[in-house]
Amino acid sequence: MQNFVCHIPTRIFFGKNQIEVLGQEVKKYGSRVLLVYGGGSIKRHGIYDAVTRVLKENGVEFWELAGVEPNPRISTVRRGIQIAREHNIDFILPVGGGSTIDCAKVIAAGFFYNGDPWDLVVRKAKIEKVLPIGAVLTLAATGSEMNSVAVITNKETNEKLGIGHPDMVPKFSILDPTYTFTVPAYQTAAGVADIMSHIFEAYFNHEKGAFVQARLAEALLKTCIKYGPIALERPDDYEARANLMWASSLALNGLLQFGTGPNKWSVHPMQHELGAYYDITHGVGLAILTPHWMRHILDDDNLYKFVQYGVNVWGIDPGKAPHEIAGEAIDRTAEFFKALGIPATLREIGIGEDKLEEMARAAVEHGGGSVGTFKPLSYEDVLSIYKAAL
């Protein structure tokens, strides 16, 4: 096991009606709130009403930034910073999924930076100070509610990049599984794929001494596999929504990553290029790429990891030949995503052959020469995975 520092300061209020704590929690940090949200689904489903009611009951003033995109853009971050400065905002409250929370994080960091916030994303400038953030989660997917990272898209440069800072971690997050009852099937499925991809990015590492982390990762994968289909079948199944929601936070709050060593992600960087060039659903891109990535990298050295995955997660008979187990595990991964109703090819989501080379080049460039560390991917590897996924 590698050395690590574990610090998970976010206070999670999990369960029904937890929104009632919002006022008291916000008031610990501020009194002039920027409410950040997306396309307005929170208005249709009563969440906006609940949030604003509790804020008003607690005498908390708020202003609004609406219209955060599914792949949140730096232009929206700029708009948020402007509103925050105009109204002397002292607390940022995203209400939504990971995109909304990510957008809020960069607004919170950009608030104190005098230049363009994109400078922070591309590391041209350092984050020095961050406004406090609290989140109300409405989608089980990104884990942004319990970590310090954000992903932002720049449509002018076709870049989708991650940025992180310890002070960007939400002070608190409210996770009410009933808020996800109305998430459409497609988004629910994409969320499950996103959670599973976060787990895979951690699980496929070469630190054989990180036994406990590997078993925890399998526990979360089993949770996704059990409850993903149930949430699609019965959108208001509380246990399914609750288990997926908590799994989404645990998958990316560090628990699976601590001690596994420096392990750069593989599938997310490839998907980030798809997301930068095409406005696709993040989890769908991940689900399409993942089985192809697995097939592409499987070799004699990492076979043991796929065998572990097949036996411990999919319950494949350990008596079978290792290559057979690995192949079956990958096939079952692809079948699972398909059964969730996720498209299996890039063409189905409107991505053709024309930009594959450009995106593969960008992925490798953003990765500093290669993508991922479990099995580092060259330009040719990435292109080959993209093509296989067409």
Place this chain on the structure above:
Amino acid sequence: MQNFVCHIPTRIFFGKNQIEVLGQEVKKYGSRVLLVYGGGSIKRHGIYDAVTRVLKENGVEFWELAGVEPNPRISTVRRGIQIAREHNIDFILPVGGGSTIDCAKVIAAGFFYNGDPWDLVVRKAKIEKVLPIGAVLTLAATGSEMNSVAVITNKETNEKLGIGHPDMVPKFSILDPTYTFTVPAYQTAAGVADIMSHIFEAYFNHEKGAFVQARLAEALLKTCIKYGPIALERPDDYEARANLMWASSLALNGLLQFGTGPNKWSVHPMQHELGAYYDITHGVGLAILTPHWMRHILDDDNLYKFVQYGVNVWGIDPGKAPHEIAGEAIDRTAEFFKALGIPATLREIGIGEDKLEEMARAAVEHGGGSVGTFKPLSYEDVLSIYKAAL
């Protein structure tokens, strides 16, 4: 899944040589430290030297409370408070296992209370303020390094009771697995039994919707089962010590408990009476009682949970009859503890028949009329389990 609030603020520095951060971490909170430790094994193994060297290098003044007992006594807490007051201590630094950390927690709380600190333990007075604490862990067992609870013994009244307060959680804990290389076999085995017992106390609940928590619990049990024997065979096996150490913290930092509902423990309260009347090793008492507790409570209503345990943790063939799986799971639990070299009967650790009734009465009284909630135990139940364990 039940509603819950998750807050795990302790910063964990895990791995080799993490002691080097001690100075910088202590200085965030104070400059006049009370160093708390036990019987002196930290002096024999160089840990005392490392701790005091780093403190001196950082210009941190310190005073010492040595001799904390394996079942830390309120009399030692009193002694610690006195030293802390004499020297205007502003930070408490336990270096040791759970007993030392527990003792430090109650010193930290008692420091600000004008009466006798036992009042705080028996809830005669409320904890209002607590000195900051940081821990250097030298034994994988109690999980005290990452939670807000302490267990203290009063030899005058034959009571061993738990006490908790959010401010008693360590600000940081340093977990260097190499510090546990010199833990003797018997203490190592007892530590593994303690970790497993914490997991059992959480795992055996009736909240069927807490799926993710149950799978996480199984992940930690598998870690103990894999690495317990390895740590005994090769005391300086880093991976074994590291996995056990991290499992000890995760078993009791809330991860397994969140969302499982109000679930009062069963085996610990029975063991606490043994510990209050006899100076026995905590984990050994737990290991002796656990299989008898399991056999005593197994019934048609909770059979499903034992089947889950047998199949998911011990890999017992799910095709067998449920009662057979449950029985085999309990037998394997007992055999596992025996294979670790832990005595299997109370007589072997010097406990005879004479005080069983008194202890059973005390257990039920301290539990408010019954012990545990998975299957509430009456006086007769507790006595019967004690007798079976003789």
